[in-house]
Amino acid sequence: MRAGIVGVGFMGWIHYLAYQRSDQADLVAFCSRNEAKRGGDWTGIKGNFGPPGEQIDVSGMNVYESLDAMLADDSIDLIDICLPPSLHAEAIEKSIAAGKKVLCEKPLALTADDARRLAELGGPGDVMVAHVLPFMPEFGLLVDAAQDGRFGRPIAGRFKRTISPPDWIPDFYDPTSVGGPLIDLHVHDAHLIRVLFGMPDSVESSCIRKDSVPKFYETLFRYPDGRPVSAGGGVIDSPARGFTHGYEVSFERATIQFEFAAYADETTATIPLVILHQDGRVERPDLGGGDPISSFVKELDAAAESIRSGEVSPLLDGNLAADAIQICQWQV
Numbered sequence: 001m002r003a004g005i006v007g008v009g010f011m012g013w014i015h016y017l018a019y020q021r022s023d024q025a026d027l028v029a030f031c032s033r034n035e036a037k038r039g040g041d042w043t044g045i046k047g048n049f050g051p052p053g054e055q056i057d058v059s060g061m062n063v064y065e066s067l068d069a070m071l072a073d074d075s076i077d078l079i080d081i082c083l084p085p086s087l088h089a090e091a092i093e094k095s096i097a098a099g100k101k102v103l104c105e106k107p108l109a110l111t112a113d114d115a116r117r118l119a120e121l122g123g124p125g126d127v128m129v130a131h132v133l134p135f136m137p138e139f140g141l142l143v144d145a146a147q148d149g150r151f152g153r154p155i156a157g158r159f160k161r162t163i164s165p166p167d168w169i170p171d172f173y174d175p176t177s178v179g180g181p182l183i184d185l186h187v188h189d190a191h192l193i194r195v196l197f198g199m200p201d202s203v204e205s206s207c208i209r210k211d212s213v214p215k216f217y218e219t220l221f222r223y224p225d226g227r228p229v230s231a232g233g234g235v236i237d238s239p240a241r242g243f244t245h246g247y248e249v250s251f252e253r254a255t256i257q258f259e260f261a262a263y264a265d266e267t268t269a270t271i272p273l274v275i276l277h278q279d280g281r282v283e284r285p286d287l288g289g290g291d292p293i294s295s296f297v298k299e300l301d302a303a304a305e306s307i308r309s310g311e312v313s314p315l316l317d318g319n320l321a322a323d324a325i326q327i328c329q330w331q332v
């Protein structure tokens with residue numbers, strides 16, 4: 001798969017690093033509005049994980065000023081969209097019209113209706129959505145176990161995801177720009193909940209709002225068979241806890257627990273993934289070194305394999321991503 005990135009920011013950089021390691025996906029082009037970035041100076045890029053941006057070698061790549069110019073490049077199979085959420089729709093529409101496949105960063109769109117429309121553009125599987133959680137070993141194990149039934153079916157889940165104020169994202173709370181913590185942050189858990197438990201019938205949510213947008217929330221997802229599934233988090237009013245995510249998920253024959261937190265003093269705290277078996281055994285599987293880029297390599301490889309085989313990975317499916325946005329929207 002030969003890809004071109006649009007949106008050279010935090011995710012553009014992380015995807016760039018992942019392409020360097022992938023043996024199934026090649027980065028052949030990128031476009032940027034910024035002249036210095038087009039020259040390879042990506043040093044100003046910052047995010048909340050991974051290394052800071054560096055000077056990159058652009059000599060082997062086709063570099064464009066705009067998406068429109070990049071779309072005329074016949075050497076590109078896939079447009080990798082790393083733009084802010086409100087710009088996803090137009091970039092997807094143009095890319096599909098130009099005959100390209102798409103891998104778009106989450107959230108696919110700001111509303112479920114828009115997401116559903118975008119998911120259906122082009123041929124089946126032409127619009128893939130980069131939800132990375134299932135490609136992270138700690139979350140992938142849940143997805144694999146739900147798929148192969150090794151512990152029975154999932155019967156309960158409790159998820160959390162909290163960040164400090166994301167001052168680096170302009171318009172974070174603007175529903176027409178980024179969408180706020182539910183659409184931009186909780187959507188990771190909403191997607192995972194959809195994958196593990198299916199679509200809930202309804203939700204019951206309490207929240208504190210900033211302006212009219214939920215900022216800190218706790219939600220119960222109602223399933224017809226009564227399985228208790230909940231999620232909570234959002235933005236705390238302090239820069240002290242940069243990022244936390246975790247869960248406790250029960251299957252019929254095992255409960256799995258995991259949590260990770262990163263603090264402003266550069267320390268971290270982890271409950272490494274632990275499997276509590278029905279027979280009393282405590283299992284701590286070795287999930288590797290915890291390198292964040294390797295999950296993105298797996299995500300790109302899944303996109304490449306989807307294009308090669310013509311069968312889109314269910315984890316990248318656009319309609320599933322639209323369902324995740326619907327779950328978020330129900331909580332607003």
Ligand SMILES: NC(=O)C1=CN([C@@H]2O[C@H](COP(=O)(O)OP(=O)(O)OC[C@H]3O[C@@H](n4cnc5c(N)ncnc54)[C@H](OP(=O)(O)O)[C@@H]3O)[C@@H](O)[C@H]2O)C=CC1
Pocket residue numbers: 006007008009010011012031032033034037082083084085087105106107130132184
């Ligand atoms: N999977 C994950 O773990 C994460 C996913 N994300 C998602 O990735 C996407 C991008 O987020 P992130 O990388 O943090 O955002 P950034 O703001 O860091 O980067 C976005 C880039 O898009 C381009 N851009 C911004 N505004 C415009 C504009 N008006 N017109 C054209 N191009 C523009 C810019 O690149 P340039 O200057 O080159 O044109 C900018 O650097 C979002 O959908 C976000 O939700 C974000 C963080 C983590």
Ligand SMILES: O=C1CO[C@H](CO)[C@@H](O)[C@@H]1O
Pocket residue numbers: 048163166181184185188
């Ligand atoms: O995981 C993440 C951390 O927080 C950011 C702000 O909501 C998100 O964009 C990102 O997906």
